[in-house]
Amino acid sequence: MKIIPAIMSGGAGARLWPVSRETHPKPFIRLADGKSLLQHAFLRAAALPDVVEVLTITNRGLFFKTEDEYRELLDIPRLGCTYLLEPLGRDTAAATAIVSLHVQQVYGDDAIITLFPADHMIRDLEAFRAAAVKAIALADAGRLVTFGIAPQYPETGYGYIEADGEDVIRFVEKPDLARAKEYVASGHFYWNSGMFCFSAGTMTKLMEEHCPDILEQSRKSLLAARQSQVASGTRVDLDEENFSQVPKKSIDYAVLEKAANVAVVGCDIGWSDIGSWNALADLTGPDDHGNRINGDTVLYEAENCYVQSSDRLVGAVGVKDLIIVDSADAVLVAHKDQAQNVKRLFSQLKDTGHEAHSLHRTVHRPWGTYTVLEEGERFKIKRIEVKPGASLSLQMHYHRSEHWVVVSGTAKVVNGDNELILATNESTYIPCGNRHRLENPGIMPLVMIEVQSGDYLGEDDIVRFEDVYGRK
Numbered sequence: 072m073k074i075i076p077a078i079m080s081g082g083a084g085a086r087l088w089p090v091s092r093e094t095h096p097k098p099f100i101r102l103a104d105g106k107s108l109l110q111h112a113f114l115r116a117a118a119l120p121d122v123v124e125v126l127t128i129t130n131r132g133l134f135f136k137t138e139d140e141y142r143e144l145l146d147i148p149r150l151g152c153t154y155l156l157e158p159l160g161r162d163t164a165a166a167t168a169i170v171s172l173h174v175q176q177v178y179g180d181d182a183i184i185t186l187f188p189a190d191h192m193i194r195d196l197e198a199f200r201a202a203a204v205k206a207i208a209l210a211d212a213g214r215l216v217t218f219g220i221a222p223q224y225p226e227t228g229y230g231y232i233e234a235d236g237e238d239v240i241r242f243v244e245k246p247d248l249a250r251a252k253e254y255v256a257s258g259h260f261y262w263n264s265g266m267f268c269f270s271a272g273t274m275t276k277l278m279e280e281h282c283p284d285i286l287e288q289s290r291k292s293l294l295a296a297r298q299s300q301v302a303s304g305t306r307v308d309l310d311e312e313n314f315s316q317v318p319k320k321s322i323d324y325a326v327l328e329k330a331a332n333v334a335v336v337g338c339d340i341g342w343s344d345i346g347s348w349n350a351l352a353d354l355t356g357p358d359d360h361g362n363r364i365n366g367d368t369v370l371y372e373a374e375n376c377y378v379q380s381s382d383r384l385v386g387a388v389g390v391k392d393l394i395i396v397d398s399a400d401a402v403l404v405a406h407k408d409q410a411q412n413v414k415r416l417f418s419q420l421k422d423t424g425h426e427a428h429s430l431h432r433t434v435h436r437p438w439g440t441y442t443v444l445e446e447g448e449r450f451k452i453k454r455i456e457v458k459p460g461a462s463l464s465l466q467m468h469y470h471r472s473e474h475w476v477v478v479s480g481t482a483k484v485v486n487g488d489n490e491l492i493l494a495t496n497e498s499t500y501i502p503c504g505n506r507h508r509l510e511n512p513g514i515m516p517l518v519m520i521e522v523q524s525g526d527y528l529g530e531d532d533i534v535r536f537e538d539v540y541g542r543k
Protein backbone atom coordinates (compact mmCIF):
# COMPACT_ATOMS: atom_id res chain seq x y z
CA MET A 72 0.00 0.00 0.00
CA LYS A 73 1.32 3.45 -0.94
CA ILE A 74 0.64 6.24 1.55
CA ILE A 75 1.01 9.85 0.42
CA PRO A 76 0.46 12.46 3.13
CA ALA A 77 -0.55 15.86 1.77
CA ILE A 78 -0.17 19.05 3.79
CA MET A 79 -2.38 22.07 3.04
CA SER A 80 -0.41 25.17 3.99
CA GLY A 81 -1.54 28.75 3.63
CA GLY A 82 -4.11 31.28 4.79
CA ALA A 83 -3.45 34.59 6.49
CA GLY A 84 -3.93 33.50 10.11
CA ALA A 85 -5.61 36.84 10.79
CA ARG A 86 -6.53 35.92 14.39
CA LEU A 87 -2.82 35.48 15.20
CA TRP A 88 -1.72 38.92 14.07
CA PRO A 89 0.87 40.46 14.58
CA VAL A 90 2.97 37.28 14.37
CA SER A 91 0.98 35.82 11.47
CA ARG A 92 0.83 37.92 8.28
CA GLU A 93 -0.03 37.26 4.65
CA THR A 94 3.59 36.61 3.65
CA HIS A 95 4.30 34.81 6.95
CA PRO A 96 1.05 32.96 7.73
CA LYS A 97 0.18 30.77 10.70
CA PRO A 98 2.00 27.57 9.55
CA PHE A 99 5.34 29.40 9.92
CA ILE A 100 4.78 30.43 13.53
CA ARG A 101 7.52 28.98 15.73
CA LEU A 102 6.56 27.22 18.94
CA ALA A 103 8.52 27.03 22.20
CA ASP A 104 10.55 24.04 20.92
CA GLY A 105 11.89 26.12 18.02
CA LYS A 106 9.94 24.27 15.32
CA SER A 107 7.17 25.81 13.25
CA LEU A 108 3.66 24.40 12.95
CA LEU A 109 4.54 23.46 9.36
CA GLN A 110 7.62 21.54 10.48
CA HIS A 111 5.57 19.67 13.08
CA ALA A 112 3.02 18.79 10.38
CA PHE A 113 5.75 17.47 8.10
CA LEU A 114 7.32 15.33 10.83
CA ARG A 115 3.93 13.83 11.76
CA ALA A 116 3.22 13.04 8.13
CA ALA A 117 6.65 11.56 7.46
CA ALA A 118 6.33 9.24 10.48
CA LEU A 119 3.24 7.45 9.12
CA PRO A 120 3.73 3.89 7.82
CA ASP A 121 4.57 3.16 4.15
CA VAL A 122 4.97 6.84 3.21
CA VAL A 123 6.28 7.25 -0.33
CA GLU A 124 6.71 11.02 -0.25
CA VAL A 125 5.14 14.09 1.31
CA LEU A 126 3.07 16.50 -0.80
CA THR A 127 2.58 20.13 0.14
CA ILE A 128 -0.04 22.27 -1.52
CA THR A 129 0.57 25.94 -0.86
CA ASN A 130 0.64 29.38 -2.40
CA ARG A 131 3.31 29.93 -5.05
CA GLY A 132 4.66 32.89 -3.12
CA LEU A 133 5.38 30.69 -0.09
CA PHE A 134 7.42 28.05 -1.95
CA PHE A 135 10.92 29.19 -1.04
CA LYS A 136 10.00 29.79 2.59
CA THR A 137 8.38 26.33 2.75
CA GLU A 138 11.45 24.68 1.22
CA ASP A 139 13.65 26.48 3.76
CA GLU A 140 11.48 25.15 6.59
CA TYR A 141 11.74 21.59 5.30
CA ARG A 142 15.46 21.88 4.63
CA GLU A 143 15.99 22.20 8.38
CA LEU A 144 14.49 18.74 8.90
CA LEU A 145 16.49 15.54 8.47
CA ASP A 146 13.69 13.55 6.78
CA ILE A 147 13.89 15.40 3.48
CA PRO A 148 16.77 13.38 1.97
CA ARG A 149 14.99 10.14 2.86
CA LEU A 150 11.57 11.04 1.46
CA GLY A 151 11.72 13.94 -0.92
CA CYS A 152 8.79 16.25 -1.55
CA THR A 153 6.42 17.46 -4.21
CA TYR A 154 5.20 21.04 -3.98
CA LEU A 155 1.86 21.76 -5.66
CA LEU A 156 1.85 25.54 -5.99
CA GLU A 157 -1.36 27.54 -6.29
CA PRO A 158 -1.21 30.95 -8.00
CA LEU A 159 -4.07 32.11 -5.77
CA GLY A 160 -6.28 30.66 -3.04
CA ARG A 161 -9.38 28.73 -4.12
CA ASP A 162 -10.28 26.99 -0.79
CA THR A 163 -9.97 23.36 0.25
CA ALA A 164 -12.09 21.68 -2.45
CA ALA A 165 -9.69 22.90 -5.14
CA ALA A 166 -6.68 21.86 -3.05
CA THR A 167 -8.20 18.41 -2.51
CA ALA A 168 -8.90 18.02 -6.21
CA ILE A 169 -5.34 18.96 -7.20
CA VAL A 170 -3.81 16.58 -4.64
CA SER A 171 -6.12 13.71 -5.67
CA LEU A 172 -5.54 14.17 -9.40
CA HIS A 173 -1.79 14.39 -8.96
CA VAL A 174 -1.61 11.27 -6.79
CA GLN A 175 -3.92 9.40 -9.16
CA GLN A 176 -1.71 10.30 -12.10
CA VAL A 177 1.58 9.38 -10.38
CA TYR A 178 0.61 6.46 -8.11
CA GLY A 179 -2.79 5.21 -9.32
CA ASP A 180 -6.34 5.00 -7.97
CA ASP A 181 -5.47 2.84 -4.96
CA ALA A 182 -2.86 5.15 -3.43
CA ILE A 183 -4.04 6.43 -0.03
CA ILE A 184 -3.93 10.16 0.71
CA THR A 185 -3.91 11.59 4.22
CA LEU A 186 -4.82 15.29 3.96
CA PHE A 187 -3.83 17.50 6.88
CA PRO A 188 -3.82 21.28 7.47
CA ALA A 189 -0.36 22.62 8.28
CA ASP A 190 -1.51 24.89 11.10
CA HIS A 191 -2.82 22.35 13.60
CA MET A 192 -1.03 21.11 16.69
CA ILE A 193 -1.22 17.50 17.90
CA ARG A 194 0.35 16.62 21.23
CA ASP A 195 -0.21 12.85 21.41
CA LEU A 196 1.72 11.48 18.43
CA GLU A 197 1.17 7.81 19.35
CA ALA A 198 -2.60 8.29 19.45
CA PHE A 199 -2.41 10.22 16.16
CA ARG A 200 -0.51 7.43 14.47
CA ALA A 201 -3.01 4.83 15.74
CA ALA A 202 -5.92 6.93 14.43
CA ALA A 203 -4.18 7.40 11.07
CA VAL A 204 -3.58 3.64 10.72
CA LYS A 205 -7.28 2.99 11.35
CA ALA A 206 -8.27 5.70 8.85
CA ILE A 207 -5.93 4.27 6.22
CA ALA A 208 -7.55 0.84 6.58
CA LEU A 209 -11.02 2.35 6.12
CA ALA A 210 -9.86 4.38 3.13
CA ASP A 211 -8.34 1.27 1.58
CA ALA A 212 -11.81 -0.30 1.84
CA GLY A 213 -13.28 2.54 -0.21
CA ARG A 214 -14.46 4.86 2.56
CA LEU A 215 -14.00 8.63 2.70
CA VAL A 216 -12.66 9.15 6.21
CA THR A 217 -12.65 12.18 8.47
CA PHE A 218 -10.93 12.52 11.84
CA GLY A 219 -13.34 13.43 14.65
CA ILE A 220 -11.93 14.93 17.83
CA ALA A 221 -13.48 13.82 21.11
CA PRO A 222 -14.88 17.12 22.48
CA GLN A 223 -13.40 18.29 25.76
CA TYR A 224 -15.96 21.05 26.31
CA PRO A 225 -18.85 22.75 24.43
CA GLU A 226 -16.84 24.74 21.86
CA THR A 227 -18.80 27.12 19.60
CA GLY A 228 -15.90 27.83 17.26
CA TYR A 229 -15.79 24.37 15.64
CA GLY A 230 -18.10 22.45 13.35
CA TYR A 231 -19.38 19.10 14.67
CA ILE A 232 -19.80 15.59 13.28
CA GLU A 233 -22.70 13.40 14.41
CA ALA A 234 -21.84 9.72 14.19
CA ASP A 235 -23.24 6.25 14.79
CA GLY A 236 -20.13 4.20 15.50
CA GLU A 237 -17.78 4.84 12.57
CA ASP A 238 -20.58 5.99 10.23
CA VAL A 239 -21.13 9.72 9.82
CA ILE A 240 -24.77 10.76 10.15
CA ARG A 241 -24.33 14.46 9.42
CA PHE A 242 -22.02 17.46 9.60
CA VAL A 243 -23.20 20.42 11.69
CA GLU A 244 -22.20 24.08 11.39
CA LYS A 245 -20.70 25.93 14.35
CA PRO A 246 -23.47 25.84 17.00
CA ASP A 247 -24.49 28.29 19.70
CA LEU A 248 -23.48 27.46 23.27
CA ALA A 249 -26.75 25.75 24.26
CA ARG A 250 -26.62 23.42 21.27
CA ALA A 251 -22.91 22.75 21.75
CA LYS A 252 -23.66 21.61 25.30
CA GLU A 253 -26.33 19.24 23.96
CA TYR A 254 -23.89 17.79 21.43
CA VAL A 255 -21.19 17.13 24.01
CA ALA A 256 -23.67 15.64 26.51
CA SER A 257 -25.10 13.23 23.93
CA GLY A 258 -21.80 11.43 23.37
CA HIS A 259 -22.54 11.09 19.63
CA PHE A 260 -20.72 14.16 18.36
CA TYR A 261 -17.11 14.99 17.51
CA TRP A 262 -15.36 18.21 16.66
CA ASN A 263 -14.68 18.42 12.93
CA SER A 264 -10.88 18.53 12.65
CA GLY A 265 -10.59 19.21 8.92
CA MET A 266 -8.28 16.18 8.51
CA PHE A 267 -9.19 13.48 5.99
CA CYS A 268 -8.07 10.19 4.49
CA PHE A 269 -9.14 8.60 1.20
CA SER A 270 -7.87 6.83 -1.89
CA ALA A 271 -7.15 8.96 -4.92
CA GLY A 272 -9.73 7.04 -6.94
CA THR A 273 -12.45 7.38 -4.29
CA MET A 274 -12.07 11.15 -4.04
CA THR A 275 -11.95 11.83 -7.78
CA LYS A 276 -15.05 9.67 -8.26
CA LEU A 277 -16.93 11.56 -5.53
CA MET A 278 -15.88 14.92 -6.93
CA GLU A 279 -16.98 13.84 -10.41
CA GLU A 280 -20.38 13.12 -8.90
CA HIS A 281 -20.81 16.10 -6.55
CA CYS A 282 -18.63 18.94 -7.90
CA PRO A 283 -17.55 18.12 -11.47
CA ASP A 284 -16.84 21.76 -12.25
CA ILE A 285 -14.19 21.95 -9.51
CA LEU A 286 -12.62 18.67 -10.58
CA GLU A 287 -12.54 19.50 -14.29
CA GLN A 288 -11.09 22.98 -13.92
CA SER A 289 -8.51 21.66 -11.45
CA ARG A 290 -7.57 18.96 -13.95
CA LYS A 291 -7.02 21.57 -16.66
CA SER A 292 -4.81 23.58 -14.32
CA LEU A 293 -2.74 20.52 -13.45
CA LEU A 294 -2.38 19.39 -17.07
CA ALA A 295 -1.09 22.85 -18.04
CA ALA A 296 1.22 23.11 -15.00
CA ARG A 297 4.96 23.74 -15.23
CA GLN A 298 7.04 21.06 -13.50
CA SER A 299 10.66 21.42 -12.44
CA GLN A 300 13.16 19.74 -10.14
CA VAL A 301 14.30 21.55 -7.01
CA ALA A 302 16.78 20.66 -4.28
CA SER A 303 14.24 18.81 -2.12
CA GLY A 304 12.03 17.25 -4.78
CA THR A 305 9.60 18.38 -7.47
CA ARG A 306 7.95 21.75 -7.99
CA VAL A 307 4.60 21.89 -9.82
CA ASP A 308 3.34 25.38 -10.70
CA LEU A 309 -0.37 25.22 -11.45
CA ASP A 310 -1.62 27.11 -14.48
CA GLU A 311 -3.03 30.43 -13.30
CA GLU A 312 -5.54 30.98 -16.11
CA ASN A 313 -7.29 27.68 -15.44
CA PHE A 314 -6.88 27.64 -11.67
CA SER A 315 -8.44 31.08 -11.31
CA GLN A 316 -11.63 29.60 -12.83
CA VAL A 317 -11.98 26.87 -10.17
CA PRO A 318 -15.08 27.58 -8.03
CA LYS A 319 -14.14 28.59 -4.51
CA LYS A 320 -15.67 26.12 -2.08
CA SER A 321 -14.63 24.06 0.95
CA ILE A 322 -14.31 20.28 0.64
CA ASP A 323 -16.92 19.93 3.40
CA TYR A 324 -19.59 21.69 1.33
CA ALA A 325 -18.45 20.31 -2.01
CA VAL A 326 -18.21 16.60 -1.09
CA LEU A 327 -18.35 15.50 2.54
CA GLU A 328 -21.84 16.76 3.34
CA LYS A 329 -23.19 15.07 0.18
CA ALA A 330 -21.31 11.76 0.10
CA ALA A 331 -22.92 8.58 1.41
CA ASN A 332 -19.84 6.56 2.36
CA VAL A 333 -18.21 8.87 4.93
CA ALA A 334 -16.61 7.29 7.99
CA VAL A 335 -15.23 8.97 11.08
CA VAL A 336 -12.30 7.91 13.22
CA GLY A 337 -12.93 9.26 16.70
CA CYS A 338 -9.73 10.21 18.46
CA ASP A 339 -8.31 11.97 21.49
CA ILE A 340 -4.93 13.15 20.21
CA GLY A 341 -4.32 16.44 21.99
CA TRP A 342 -5.53 18.34 18.94
CA SER A 343 -5.86 22.09 18.51
CA ASP A 344 -6.37 24.11 15.35
CA ILE A 345 -4.46 27.04 16.94
CA GLY A 346 -7.26 29.31 15.81
CA SER A 347 -6.59 32.17 18.22
CA TRP A 348 -4.08 33.50 20.73
CA ASN A 349 -6.01 31.70 23.47
CA ALA A 350 -5.39 28.37 21.71
CA LEU A 351 -1.71 29.16 21.22
CA ALA A 352 -1.42 30.22 24.85
CA ASP A 353 -2.69 26.80 25.95
CA LEU A 354 0.53 25.26 24.61
CA THR A 355 2.45 27.06 27.38
CA GLY A 356 2.09 25.99 31.02
CA PRO A 357 0.73 28.55 33.51
CA ASP A 358 2.59 30.00 36.50
CA ASP A 359 1.09 30.24 40.00
CA HIS A 360 -1.05 33.21 38.92
CA GLY A 361 -2.35 31.61 35.73
CA ASN A 362 -0.03 33.66 33.51
CA ARG A 363 1.47 32.00 30.46
CA ILE A 364 4.73 33.56 29.32
CA ASN A 365 6.91 33.26 26.22
CA GLY A 366 9.92 35.55 26.10
CA ASP A 367 11.51 38.19 28.36
CA THR A 368 8.71 39.34 30.64
CA VAL A 369 8.32 40.82 34.12
CA LEU A 370 4.87 40.87 35.75
CA TYR A 371 3.53 42.37 38.97
CA GLU A 372 0.03 41.73 40.31
CA ALA A 373 -0.93 40.21 36.95
CA GLU A 374 -3.33 37.29 36.62
CA ASN A 375 -4.42 34.93 33.85
CA CYS A 376 -2.51 36.76 31.10
CA TYR A 377 -0.66 35.51 28.05
CA VAL A 378 2.47 37.50 27.22
CA GLN A 379 4.75 36.84 24.25
CA SER A 380 7.82 38.85 23.34
CA SER A 381 10.42 38.03 20.72
CA ASP A 382 12.89 40.92 21.02
CA ARG A 383 12.17 43.20 23.96
CA LEU A 384 11.41 43.09 27.65
CA VAL A 385 7.66 43.39 28.32
CA GLY A 386 6.40 44.58 31.70
CA ALA A 387 2.81 44.43 32.93
CA VAL A 388 1.38 45.70 36.22
CA GLY A 389 -2.03 45.10 37.75
CA VAL A 390 -3.65 43.55 34.70
CA LYS A 391 -5.88 40.54 34.29
CA ASP A 392 -7.14 38.34 31.45
CA LEU A 393 -5.06 40.05 28.77
CA ILE A 394 -3.25 38.88 25.65
CA ILE A 395 -0.04 40.88 25.08
CA VAL A 396 2.03 40.03 22.00
CA ASP A 397 5.09 42.10 21.13
CA SER A 398 6.74 41.70 17.71
CA ALA A 399 9.51 43.72 16.07
CA ASP A 400 7.13 46.23 14.50
CA ALA A 401 3.74 45.85 16.19
CA VAL A 402 2.17 45.22 19.61
CA LEU A 403 -1.17 43.52 20.28
CA VAL A 404 -3.10 44.09 23.52
CA ALA A 405 -6.46 42.33 23.73
CA HIS A 406 -8.83 40.97 26.35
CA LYS A 407 -8.94 37.18 26.25
CA ASP A 408 -12.68 37.29 25.61
CA GLN A 409 -11.97 39.22 22.39
CA ALA A 410 -9.32 36.86 20.96
CA GLN A 411 -11.46 35.95 17.95
CA ASN A 412 -11.82 39.62 17.04
CA VAL A 413 -8.11 40.15 16.42
CA LYS A 414 -8.98 39.33 12.80
CA ARG A 415 -10.89 42.64 12.68
CA LEU A 416 -7.65 44.54 13.35
CA PHE A 417 -6.04 42.57 10.54
CA SER A 418 -8.90 43.47 8.21
CA GLN A 419 -8.62 47.16 9.08
CA LEU A 420 -4.90 47.14 8.32
CA LYS A 421 -5.53 45.42 5.00
CA ASP A 422 -8.36 47.77 4.04
CA THR A 423 -6.20 50.84 4.70
CA GLY A 424 -3.20 49.40 2.82
CA HIS A 425 -0.96 49.23 5.90
CA GLU A 426 1.90 46.85 5.11
CA ALA A 427 1.76 45.35 8.65
CA HIS A 428 -1.06 43.07 7.43
CA SER A 429 1.33 41.48 4.94
CA LEU A 430 4.99 42.01 5.87
CA HIS A 431 7.15 41.72 8.95
CA ARG A 432 10.12 43.99 9.48
CA THR A 433 12.20 40.97 8.43
CA VAL A 434 11.06 39.81 4.99
CA HIS A 435 11.95 36.44 3.48
CA ARG A 436 13.04 36.18 -0.13
CA PRO A 437 14.23 33.17 -2.19
CA TRP A 438 17.83 34.33 -1.74
CA GLY A 439 17.65 35.10 1.99
CA THR A 440 16.16 37.92 4.09
CA TYR A 441 16.15 41.65 4.53
CA THR A 442 15.31 43.60 7.69
CA VAL A 443 14.34 47.25 7.71
CA LEU A 444 16.44 48.82 10.47
CA GLU A 445 15.31 52.42 10.07
CA GLU A 446 13.51 54.58 7.55
CA GLY A 447 12.47 58.18 7.16
CA GLU A 448 11.97 60.87 4.56
CA ARG A 449 14.10 59.98 1.50
CA PHE A 450 16.10 57.20 3.22
CA LYS A 451 15.84 53.57 4.30
CA ILE A 452 18.45 51.34 5.97
CA LYS A 453 18.31 47.55 5.57
CA ARG A 454 20.23 44.58 6.87
CA ILE A 455 20.51 42.05 4.03
CA GLU A 456 21.49 38.40 4.47
CA VAL A 457 22.16 36.27 1.37
CA LYS A 458 22.35 32.48 1.54
CA PRO A 459 25.54 30.75 0.36
CA GLY A 460 25.45 30.36 -3.43
CA ALA A 461 22.35 32.56 -3.79
CA SER A 462 21.97 35.76 -5.78
CA LEU A 463 19.52 38.61 -6.15
CA SER A 464 18.14 39.44 -9.57
CA LEU A 465 19.93 41.64 -12.09
CA GLN A 466 17.86 44.79 -11.59
CA MET A 467 17.66 48.56 -11.55
CA HIS A 468 15.69 51.28 -9.78
CA TYR A 469 14.23 54.45 -11.26
CA HIS A 470 13.86 56.44 -8.06
CA ARG A 471 16.61 55.46 -5.62
CA SER A 472 20.35 54.99 -5.30
CA GLU A 473 21.96 52.47 -2.94
CA HIS A 474 25.15 52.14 -0.94
CA TRP A 475 26.21 48.61 0.03
CA VAL A 476 28.61 47.85 2.91
CA VAL A 477 29.71 44.25 3.59
CA VAL A 478 29.50 43.29 7.27
CA SER A 479 30.58 39.65 6.95
CA GLY A 480 31.16 37.18 4.15
CA THR A 481 32.07 37.84 0.54
CA ALA A 482 29.97 39.69 -2.02
CA LYS A 483 30.17 39.37 -5.78
CA VAL A 484 28.68 42.54 -7.24
CA VAL A 485 27.62 43.64 -10.69
CA ASN A 486 27.46 47.45 -10.74
CA GLY A 487 26.80 48.86 -14.18
CA ASP A 488 29.59 47.62 -16.49
CA ASN A 489 31.80 46.60 -13.56
CA GLU A 490 32.03 43.30 -11.67
CA LEU A 491 33.82 43.31 -8.33
CA ILE A 492 34.43 41.23 -5.21
CA LEU A 493 33.85 42.90 -1.84
CA ALA A 494 35.11 41.63 1.51
CA THR A 495 34.25 42.72 5.07
CA ASN A 496 34.18 46.53 5.51
CA GLU A 497 34.35 47.15 1.78
CA SER A 498 31.55 48.95 -0.06
CA THR A 499 30.15 50.12 -3.39
CA TYR A 500 27.79 52.90 -4.48
CA ILE A 501 25.03 52.15 -7.02
CA PRO A 502 23.63 55.24 -8.73
CA CYS A 503 19.95 55.47 -9.63
CA GLY A 504 19.37 53.72 -12.98
CA ASN A 505 22.46 51.44 -12.81
CA ARG A 506 21.94 47.75 -13.48
CA HIS A 507 23.21 45.79 -10.48
CA ARG A 508 23.22 42.38 -8.87
CA LEU A 509 24.39 40.97 -5.52
CA GLU A 510 25.63 37.39 -5.18
CA ASN A 511 27.12 35.32 -2.37
CA PRO A 512 29.85 33.13 -3.90
CA GLY A 513 31.00 31.80 -0.53
CA ILE A 514 29.99 28.97 1.79
CA MET A 515 28.98 31.26 4.68
CA PRO A 516 26.04 33.68 4.80
CA LEU A 517 26.73 37.14 3.38
CA VAL A 518 25.59 39.99 5.64
CA MET A 519 25.56 43.57 4.43
CA ILE A 520 24.01 46.95 5.17
CA GLU A 521 22.13 48.74 2.40
CA VAL A 522 21.45 52.46 2.62
CA GLN A 523 18.82 53.67 0.15
CA SER A 524 18.16 57.30 -0.73
CA GLY A 525 15.74 58.82 -3.19
CA ASP A 526 12.30 60.23 -3.88
CA TYR A 527 10.53 56.85 -3.69
CA LEU A 528 11.73 53.81 -1.71
CA GLY A 529 8.91 51.31 -2.27
CA GLU A 530 9.68 47.65 -2.95
CA ASP A 531 7.85 47.87 -6.26
CA ASP A 532 10.53 50.17 -7.74
CA ILE A 533 12.38 47.20 -9.24
CA VAL A 534 12.95 46.41 -12.89
CA ARG A 535 14.27 42.86 -13.22
CA PHE A 536 16.34 41.83 -16.25
CA GLU A 537 17.43 38.35 -15.07
CA ASP A 538 16.30 36.27 -12.13
CA VAL A 539 17.23 32.67 -11.27
CA TYR A 540 13.96 32.30 -9.34
CA GLY A 541 11.71 33.21 -12.26
CA ARG A 542 10.33 36.40 -10.72
CA LYS A 543 9.20 39.26 -12.95
